Amino acid sequence: MSDQYKKLAAERAADDVTSGMRLGIGTGSTAEFFVHALARRVQDGLDVIGVPTSERTRELASSLGIRLTTLDELPELDLTVDGADELDPHLSLIKGGGGALLREKIVASASANMIVIADGSKEVATLGRFPLPIEVVPFGLEATRRAILKVFGDLGLPLNMALRGGSAQPFVTDGGHFILDAQLESIPEVQTLGDRLVAIPGVVEHGLFIELATKAYVAGTDGVKTVLPI
Numbered sequence: 001m002s003d004q005y006k007k008l009a010a011e012r013a014a015d016d017v018t019s020g021m022r023l024g025i026g027t028g029s030t031a032e033f034f035v036h037a038l039a040r041r042v043q044d045g046l047d048v049i050g051v052p053t054s055e056r057t058r059e060l061a062s063s064l065g066i067r068l069t070t071l072d073e074l075p076e077l078d079l080t081v082d083g084a085d086e087l088d089p090h091l092s093l094i095k096g097g098g099g100a101l102l103r104e105k106i107v108a109s110a111s112a113n114m115i116v117i118a119d120g121s122k123e124v125a126t127l128g129r130f131p132l133p134i135e136v137v138p139f140g141l142e143a144t145r146r147a148i149l150k151v152f153g154d155l156g157l158p159l160n161m162a163l164r165g166g167s168a169q170p171f172v173t174d175g176g177h178f179i180l181d182a183q184l185e186s187i188p189e190v191q192t193l194g195d196r197l198v199a200i201p202g203v204v205e206h207g208l209f210i211e212l213a214t215k216a217y218v219a220g221t222d223g224v225k226t227v228l229p230i
């Protein structure tokens with residue numbers, strides 16, 4: 001069922017794309033529906049150029065005939081369309097469930113607008129039910145882990161964090177980093193937490209996307225609704 005809603009939201013976002021746009025193209029199962037919808041429009045003559053947010057998305061978009069480039073070639077984009085693991089009424093997001101948060105955040109930050117596409121299960125009043133992905137450099141992992149836990153302790157958050165993939169075979173991101181997933185239950189102060197995390201030297205990025213999304217299409221039994229940040 002949720003696949004059907006992901007597809008509906010993705011197709012609505014594809015309708016917003018106009019010829020000449022420079023597009024950031026997201027990662028994940030919802031973004032894949034967008035790539036397919038966009039490819040159909042490209043086959044019908046839509047002229048766009050895209051910057052993918054992961055190798056996975058690059059392969060899919062390229063195989064479907066979408067013209068691609070890199071952010072170095074095209075450092076300013078008109079619109080990024082991407083999924084999310086959670087979105088709140090301010091359109092603050094948790095992203096990175098698929099491990100692509102770093103490139104996704106760089107691409108979204110280089111875009112004038114960002115549309116989030118999601119099924120209704122991703123909507124929450126307060127972020128935190130979904131484990132927060134934190135991308136870290138492998139060097140000094142244990143020291144970085146302790147520094148992160150210290151931040152959680154200072155902010156009264158649960159000290160509950162796991163290395164994605166496990167220590168025997170950690171998941172490695174496109175950038176060659178590891179991911180720590182923090183089960184925080186509820187994050188009342190997203191900005192404070194984000195600021196404290198990026199101040200830790202071993203932290204590359206975290207999955208909190210704050211003031212990046214300009215609109216969301218959220219699909220459910222009542223169809224697709226447009227959400228603007230409050």
Ligand SMILES: O=C[C@H](O)[C@H](O)[C@H](O)COP(=O)(O)O
Pocket residue numbers: 026027028029030031082083084085094095096097098099100101104
């Ligand atoms: O790293 C992955 C991305 O942030 C995804 O956009 C996010 O995890 C949502 O993925 P999905 O659309 O598969 O639920």
